[in-house]
Amino acid sequence: xVKEKEKAKFYSFLFRGGLGYYLWLSxxxxxxxxxxxxxxLQYKEGLIITGMRDPFPWGLYIANFxxxxxxxxxxxxxxxxxxxxxxxxxxxxxxxxxLLAACSxxxxxxxxxxxxxxxxxxxxxxxxxxxxxxxxxxxxxxxVLWGYLLLNFLIPGYLLYCKYQNNAPNKKLLLPVxxxxxxxxxxxxTVTAFIFSSLSTIDQAILxxxxxxSAFTSGPAFLILILxxxxxxxxxxxxxxxxxxxxxxLADILSVALFLNLFMLGSEIFLEFYTHSPHLARRExxxxxxxxxxxxxxxxxxxxxxxxxxxxxxxxxxxxxLKILDxxxxxxxxxxxxxxxxxxxxxxxxxxxxxxxxxxxxxxxxIMITIGIWAFGLFIFTLLLKITIPIELGKxxxxxxxxxxxxxxxxxxxxxxx
Amino acid sequence: xxxxxxxxxxxxxxxxLALPPLLNGCLSPEFFQKHLKKINKKDLDRIxxxxxxxxxxxxxxxxxxxxxxxxxxxxxxxxxxxxKCIGCRKCVDACIAENNQSREPKISWIDLxxxxxxxxxxxxxxxxYHREKVPAEGHYYxxxxxxxxxxxxxxxxxxxxxxxxxxxGIVVIDxxxxxxxxxxxxxxxxxxxxxxWSAPRLPAKGMNPQMHYLGNVPREKGEIEKCTxxxxxxxxxxxxxxxxxxxxxxxxxxxxxxxxxxxxxxMANKNIFVLKAELNTLPRFYYFFG
Numbered sequence: 001x002v003k004e005k006e007k008a009k010f011y012s013f014l015f016r017g018g019l020g021y022y023l024w025l026s027x028x029x030x031x032x033x034x035x036x037x038x039x040x041l042q043y044k045e046g047l048i049i050t051g052m053r054d055p056f057p058w059g060l061y062i063a064n065f066x067x068x069x070x071x072x073x074x075x076x077x078x079x080x081x082x083x084x085x086x087x088x089x090x091x092x093x094x095x096x097x098x099l100l101a102a103c104s105x106x107x108x109x110x111x112x113x114x115x116x117x118x119x120x121x122x123x124x125x126x127x128x129x130x131x132x133x134x135x136x137x138x139x140x141x142x143x144v145l146w147g148y149l150l151l152n153f154l155i156p157g158y159l160l161y162c163k164y165q166n167n168a169p170n171k172k173l174l175l176p177v178x179x180x181x182x183x184x185x186x187x188x189x190t191v192t193a194f195i196f197s198s199l200s201t202i203d204q205a206i207l208x209x210x211x212x213x214s215a216f217t218s219g220p221a222f223l224i225l226i227l228x229x230x231x232x233x234x235x236x237x238x239x240x241x242x243x244x245x246x247x248x249x250l251a252d253i254l255s256v257a258l259f260l261n262l263f264m265l266g267s268e269i270f271l272e273f274y275t276h277s278p279h280l281a282r283r284e285x286x287x288x289x290x291x292x293x294x295x296x297x298x299x300x301x302x303x304x305x306x307x308x309x310x311x312x313x314x315x316x317x318x319x320x321x322l323k324i325l326d327x328x329x330x331x332x333x334x335x336x337x338x339x340x341x342x343x344x345x346x347x348x349x350x351x352x353x354x355x356x357x358x359x360x361x362x363x364x365x366x367i368m369i370t371i372g373i374w375a376f377g378l379f380i381f382t383l384l385l386k387i388t389i390p391i392e393l394g395k396x397x398x399x400x401x402x403x404x405x406x407x408x409x410x411x412x413x414x415x416x417x418x
Numbered sequence: 419x420x421x422x423x424x425x426x427x428x429x430x431x432x433x434x435l436a437l438p439p440l441l442n443g444c445l446s447p448e449f450f451q452k453h454l455k456k457i458n459k460k461d462l463d464r465i466x467x468x469x470x471x472x473x474x475x476x477x478x479x480x481x482x483x484x485x486x487x488x489x490x491x492x493x494x495x496x497x498x499x500x501x502k503c504i505g506c507r508k509c510v511d512a513c514i515a516e517n518n519q520s521r522e523p524k525i526s527w528i529d530l531x532x533x534x535x536x537x538x539x540x541x542x543x544x545x546x547y548h549r550e551k552v553p554a555e556g557h558y559y560x561x562x563x564x565x566x567x568x569x570x571x572x573x574x575x576x577x578x579x580x581x582x583x584x585x586x587g588i589v590v591i592d593x594x595x596x597x598x599x600x601x602x603x604x605x606x607x608x609x610x611x612x613x614x615w616s617a618p619r620l621p622a623k624g625m626n627p628q629m630h631y632l633g634n635v636p637r638e639k640g641e642i643e644k645c646t647x648x649x650x651x652x653x654x655x656x657x658x659x660x661x662x663x664x665x666x667x668x669x670x671x672x673x674x675x676x677x678x679x680x681x682x683x684x685m686a687n688k689n690i691f692v693l694k695a696e697l698n699t700l701p702r703f704y705y706f707f708g
Binding site for chain 2: 045046047048052053054055057058112115116117118120121122124125130131132133135136137138139142195198199200201281348349351352353354355356
């Protein structure tokens with residue numbers, strides 16, 4: 001009887017919500033449906049319905065894939081301070097970082113799958129069933145992504161279960177897995193970077209560290225935005241165990257990563273121009289346009305400017321302000337999304353091997369599929385947050401025998417909103 | 419009606435939207451076909467028989483697919499005399515007629531670049547010149563196709579081992595195994611790899627029924643293809659189609675291990691070079707100005 005009640009309580013937390021909640025889920029639902037229909041079209045007709053062609057074999061899908069692997073790897077920005085340096089405030093937001101990582105990985109894997117021209121042969125990639133090509137970075141990448149996905153469901157799942165059961169997590173069980181996930185996170189993004197740095201048209205060893213830096217920018221930026229949003233919605237009803245200071249500390253890490261990203265990008269660009277490298281034409285196309293083609297000049301400058309503005313805002317004396325934090329996170333996120341995803345791929349393929357400028361424009365179905373995958377990821381993330389937040393707040397726990405309902409939470413010095 | 423047919427018909431008939439193409443794909447014998455290097459001679463023969471039947475029906479002419487393996491003591495190479503090439507694109511036509519490329523959308527394994535004299539940079543070439551106006555004043559022509567590298571980046575990057583180097587040096591593709599991730603297309607420094615972005619269209623009239631299972635068998639949607647040195651011809655002792663079609667004799671093909679071969683003579687007497695030597699891909703395709 002009691003169990004039934006608990007179950008009912010659990011489901012009510014998942015499905016009950018205000019009008020805004022359902023509106024949000026419906027919008028995402030529409031996005032998902034549009035994505036599915038567009039994908040059916042792509043599956044039937046082939047990749048011809050995308051904007052990709054021989055001179056430009058990778059497009060929006062791979063760009064988003066790269067970006068999302070970064071978002072997933074960024075969970076370590078919170079895990080390392082929390083579990084290696086024992087910075088307690090970060091332990092409270094760890095779970096959000098890991099759930100974000102799990103959702104990002106799901107999206108990243110979906111982007112790989114829609115990018116395959118022959119999804120029916122996906123099983124060739126599965127080790128054991130198919131053929132594993134040892135030197136291929138793509139083989140490794142898909143393998144480690146599945147592993148990372150597993151880790152990122154295991155860890156938060158276990159942590160939440162413990163909270164739900166009102167038990168302390170078993171450190172001996174948890175810590176080794178957490179340390180493993182730290183190494184794993186860095187490796188997934190390094191391997192992803194190597195996919196690109198090994199192409200003769202990109203050929204930059206600095207790409208792996210730069211990917212990590214940009215990941216540690218975009219991941220925390222998204223997380224801060226989500227936390228502020230969630231706190232603003234939830235905070236009206238109940239104080240949350242997250243302080244503003246925690247977010248500002250996360251923003252400090254973000255600003256260092258953002259600086260490093262811009263510094264490494266600047267070094268690369270400097271050398272290209274100074275040595276008049278063979279890659280110069282591609283860089284020129286991206287930033288100044290070439291032979292009258294300049295579709296991506298504006299977005300490139302916007303993305304760089306956005307990142308610079310974000311950095312300046314995050315370093316300014318008035319940075320300890322939620323509005324400023326909001327704006328700088330949006331700027332950093334958008335800036336990195338373009339520069340790291342599309343920007344990199346444009347740099348890799350325009351002009352093409354034969355010097356042609358094939359200006360890639362994503363097609364409508366391609367954009368729809370991309371939106372669909374993002375909507376799907378956000379849908380899952382929303383549901384996960386919906387379960388996580390009550391458990392984190394201690395509202396959703398199994399009563400133990402003595403009838404004590406909640407562990408006493410330390411008094412919050414100041415909830416984030418008021 | 420066999421069980422497979424029944425399953426196929428009932429399952430694909432009852433489902434909606436996405437399911438029919440997906441199930442048709444999954445229930446075809448190609449779906450379960452193993453990697454070509456992992457199957458024994460008997461299974462290979464069975465697969466080839468099945469394909470011969472399929473293509474004979476589809477194109478209504480007798481299709482033969484041979485499976486001649488690499489001949490021992492053979493290491494193929496190609497030389498091209500740039501001073502003789504006039505850019506007429508006869509090689510392109512012959513290649514398409516021989517290798518069953520898609521006619522719509524058009525796929526060509528050979529790219530011909532019109533280059534200004536003195537330039538060696540691939541990025542300065544023009545692929546879209548008019549063939550009626552060749553050779554143009556002050557220009558030379560640079561044909562580019564698969565270079566059959568000895569250190570091929572495409573083979574290294576393929577996540578499923580769908581492409582590999584044969585013992586005679588030819589880089590081949592297992593079309594049925596390719597998942598169309600297009601990593602090899604991105605990795606090839608010579609733009610040699612072409613994607614079937616949609617289902618290829620090959621009219622029965624233009625179809626060449628003399629095939630090799632690693633060469634000119636018709637490709638499907640998504641699959642990657644490229645020059646195979648006309649594996650169906652060279653393993654039978656013939657020259658590649660482009661060599662035979664070249665009106666000026668710019669193209670020469672042969673076995674590097676044969677001391678008397680014409681390419682050994684060229685390599686000994688001419689200043690040969692390879693494209694993008696700095697990448698250390700070690701192409702088997704040598705150029706020279708004769």
